[in-house]
Amino acid sequence: MATYGVAEAKNNFTHLLDRVQSGEKITITRHGKPIAEMNPPPKRTLEQRRAAQAYFAERRKAQKPLPMSAVELLHMDDEPER
Template identity: 50%
Template sequence: MADYGVAEARNKFTHLLERVEDGETVIITRHGKPVAELRPASVPSPRDKGPEWQAWYDEFVKRRQARPPLSAPAAELIRAMRDGDPE
């Protein structure tokens, strides 16, 4: 973990982002006191979301596949809604 003052962090922001991309956490300080922390973003994979989420997603896919196909291409439907064409 590395500490940087605000001015130094501003001047080396790209470098700090590279360190964060490599998995390091960077602390930004103001007058020696921590005010911010840069760390890698955690993006959960669908597997990490748990069985409740997976059940919801499976139900969503099932309902989506059960719907009939559209009567016209989406662009035509949007154009008709925009122009007020009755259908």
């Protein structure tokens, strides 16, 4: 795992993203103390991605509808209080 200070990471951000994309973990430090980690996304099979998508679709269907539309919800702040 590579370690970079904040300023160096900022100056090399695109390069660090390329390294993370290829599977490397990067730690960002400030004053020598770790403050962030850049990790590659977990590798999932097509079957796992489809299962996750189906799970979230089912959860969305199970939610109760809101009593008002999104537009009505946004316009609530526009109405004067009584």
